Amino acid sequence: MKNYNVTVLAGDGIGPEIMAEAVKVLSYIGEKHDTGFTLTDGLCGGVSIDEHGKPLTDEVLDLALNADAVLLGAVGGPKWEAMDYSIRPERALLALRKELALFANLRPAKIYKPLMNASSLKPEVLEGVDVMVVRELTGGIYFGGPRGVETLADGTKKGTNTLVYTTPEIDRIARAAFEIAMKRGRKLMSIDKANVLECTELWREVVIEVSNDYPDVELLHMYVDNCAMQLIRDPRQFDVIVTGNMFGDILSDEAAMLTGSIGMLASASLGAKGAIEGLNHENGRAMYEPIHGSAPDIAGTGKANPIATILSVAMMLRYSFDMTEAADEIEAAIERVLDKGLRTADIAGEGETAISCTEMGEAVLAELRA
Ligand code: NAD
Numbered sequence: 001m002k003n004y005n006v007t008v009l010a011g012d013g014i015g016p017e018i019m020a021e022a023v024k025v026l027s028y029i030g031e032k033h034d035t036g037f038t039l040t041d042g043l044c045g046g047v048s049i050d051e052h053g054k055p056l057t058d059e060v061l062d063l064a065l066n067a068d069a070v071l072l073g074a075v076g077g078p079k080w081e082a083m084d085y086s087i088r089p090e091r092a093l094l095a096l097r098k099e100l101a102l103f104a105n106l107r108p109a110k111i112y113k114p115l116m117n118a119s120s121l122k123p124e125v126l127e128g129v130d131v132m133v134v135r136e137l138t139g140g141i142y143f144g145g146p147r148g149v150e151t152l153a154d155g156t157k158k159g160t161n162t163l164v165y166t167t168p169e170i171d172r173i174a175r176a177a178f179e180i181a182m183k184r185g186r187k188l189m190s191i192d193k194a195n196v197l198e199c200t201e202l203w204r205e206v207v208i209e210v211s212n213d214y215p216d217v218e219l220l221h222m223y224v225d226n227c228a229m230q231l232i233r234d235p236r237q238f239d240v241i242v243t244g245n246m247f248g249d250i251l252s253d254e255a256a257m258l259t260g261s262i263g264m265l266a267s268a269s270l271g272a273k274g275a276i277e278g279l280n281h282e283n284g285r286a287m288y289e290p291i292h293g294s295a296p297d298i299a300g301t302g303k304a305n306p307i308a309t310i311l312s313v314a315m316m317l318r319y320s321f322d323m324t325e326a327a328d329e330i331e332a333a334i335e336r337v338l339d340k341g342l343r344t345a346d347i348a349g350e351g352e353t354a355i356s357c358t359e360m361g362e363a364v365l366a367e368l369r370a
């Protein structure tokens with residue numbers, strides 16, 4: 001029997017509530033698919049500050065570094081907001097991303113038919129939308145130098161940031177995106193601004209080179225401004241989108257909001273070799289988490305929607321453990337739960353009765369068992 005080590009960092013606010021439901025689903029999948037999941041809990045974020053004076057201890061970082069995957073809830077909250085930025089709960093996320101070298105951020109945006117009215121777009125534009133944005137996470141203009149603000153001789157100021165990508169950086173994110181496209185609709189849209197920025201001209205060149213190793217994937221290119229428009233005009237044309245850090249930051253939020261429901265959106269961040277060599281856990285590190293925060297306004301009320309975290313488990317099974325069938329089962333169970341009209345408060349329409357976080361978790365489990 002295969003056994004995987006998963007570090008579970010529930011975090012703050014609604015973190016422990018949504019994580020409890022996600023862990024139930026993962027345990028059930030382990031039983032059903034004869035796979036062992038050894039789960040090790042760690043403190044992360046505000047709860048770690050309360051206990052140890054810092055958002056991420058070396059012990060917990062070690063746990064994450066030695067795990068086959070990390071599952072994270074959310075961190076932060078008003079209690080820690082007045083603290084210095086350098087020791088705030090959110091620093092734990094940055095440290096994890098850096099230490100695990102998570103260079104590929106995956107953000108799926110899928111429309112669930114029963115929730116189409118949650119989006120601000122028309123149903124006929126949305127039906128069937130299923131986009132995956134692959135964003136480069138550790139390079140580009142957010143990290144390039146020189147950077148900073150300086151005062152010039154005449155007293156005016158100059159602000160500088162620099163867009164930098166090297167061929168190995170582009171190569172590995174492109175490979176990650178092609179691998180993901182192979183697991184999906186085999187269509188990859190690379191986003192750049194090659195008409196204006198030389199660095200993204202290089203981006204296009206390298207992506208085309210990598211495409212020679214993936215003859216089964218259709219590769220297309222689009223300028224970022226056009227992509228921003230096309231995502232709203234006709235999002236169905238996209239399967240996998242790959243782009244640099246800043247463009248990806250913006251486009252992944254735009255794509256996510258097509259669905260209109262923050263409690264439904266999962267994400268994955270893949271590190272080092274994993275994404276290159278067939279997305280297999282033996283080769284790399286990965287962290288899976290919902291895109292939403294710790295929702296302090298509803299923490300402890302039982303109103304949180306656990307679906308984004310449960311979908312993060314599905315992504316973990318798909319991308320770290322190659323358990324495609326199990327991932328499909330979870331996603332299908334969630335669709336059936338929604339089809340039956342079950343809703344947590346955030347996705348309940350007018351006049352619809354909302355169920356609790358635990359009830360939603362139980363409903364997904366019941367569908368999985370059915
Ligand atoms: P948020 O995502 O926590 O909440 C925004 C709104 O969405 C709130 O009204 C909240 O109730 C609702 N919401 C979020 N997740 C939900 C869920 N699963 N079910 C139902 N409703 C949900 O964003 P925020 O309020 O801007 O931030 C709160 C805290 O979370 C801050 O401390 C912020 O720094 C932190 N944060 C953490 C992460 C992370 O851990 N990855 C991400 C974003 C924000």
